[in-house]
């Protein structure tokens with residue numbers, strides 16, 4: 001560890017638990033001393049956000065010129081917090097020190113997607129793959145911070161409602177911390193990979209006869225009746241962790257701000273988090289402008305699209321969500337107001353895409369050797385629409401945020417390649433060239449050779 005890092009780390013340990021972060025209601029501006037158990041404002045019921053009062057004081061604000069080299073230098077340190085792609089940026093986080101529970105999250109790759117770029121009509125396209133986190137989704141970057149906050153408050157139990165990835169992540173981090181975890185998932189609508197993870201990590205897993213929104217309603221009541229710490233993205237500590245993906249992305253781009261960042265929208269925590277990250281980087285002078293942050297939803301789970309279209313973003317229009325991209329099968333997104341503000345602040349767009357468009361985009365991301373789960377593929381499908389509408393120009397720099405790993409939902413992928421997904425949909429024919437179903441042959445080299453020669457000429 002270099003002297004520079006050692007000095008900073010020692011000073012931090014001394015300063016640990018000094019209150020440098022507060023919560024504030026995003027609507028009425030109330031700043032309670034402590035967040036309610038439901039993480040909603042006691043006065044108006046809206047969500048809370050974390051803010052850093054010291055940043056208003058020039059002398060106490062983190063210095064942009066010092067942060068960039070410090071963060072870079074930490075990459076070579078052997079300290080666990082320095083090796084985490086979240087805690088490496090802890091000057092912008094609400095806690096550090098002994099309570100931190102880390103699995104070495106973050107540090108996710110930024111990939112070129114040449115095939116997808118061609119298909120979208122772009123000169124170049126990049127993807128930040130948050131599915132390359134320890135439990136295979138972006139949730140880990142928020143979970144490490146929120147779970148650490150639960151530990152600091154001496155909770156024994158943590159809980160979440162989930163479409164699968166939050167529960168997998170929470171269960172892993174709780175297990176690492178020696179805490180118990182309770183998972184509420186909608187019966188029948190979560191991908192097997194995710195359910196398997198939460199069982200393996202030891203969560204008490206309940207499949208409720210309802211959808212995600214119903215699970216969240218039950219949990220919001222439960223936390224007022226039993227000491228469980230709520231780890232959904234209404235928890236502002238989750239948002240703080242997830243915002244570090246924006247910082248890491250900018251660092252990977254040598255602080256050159258892309259024209260567009262495109263992210264899937266479900267409960268709308270992640271888009272809010274990334275937007276908060278970009279806004280704070282600009283506030284602290286680490287970047288001079290913002291990327292346009294656009295949000296893409298599945299047509300069958302398009303509450304934000306309808307909220308903007310029908311009320312100009314003033315009133316949530318909930319929907320009965322239906323999509324095979326189960327991670328974003330959410331009709332009543334908790335963070336809709338935060339997301340609307342981010343769209344306004346960055347000048348981003350909000351798009352919706354069909355099931356066939358999602359399936360095609362997912363296959364194309366796979367064909368670039370990257371792969372992702374269905375919910376992540378909405379980003380590429382949405383980009384194609386944004387290029388067609390002229391919102392994105394061919395020469396613009398664009399980063400897609402891929403949120404989940406391809407192995408999360410193998411059933412979807414197999415059905416797609418076997419031709420069983422969307423079989424009855426009218427536009428299924430367009431998907432045909434993207435299908436690569438497994439071929440069953442006799443154990444005969446001649447048969448394999450014939451197939452190989454056929455494939456080589458097709």
Ligand SMILES: Cc1ncc(COP(=O)(O)O)c(C=O)c1O
Nearest residue numbers: 165266267268269270327403404
């Ligand atoms: C893979 C994946 N992508 C996107 C989302 C949507 O994120 P958010 O709910 O923060 O909008 C989720 C949420 O569960 C997810 O698991």
Ligand SMILES: [Zn+2]
Nearest residue numbers: 025028041044
């Ligand atoms: Zn309020």
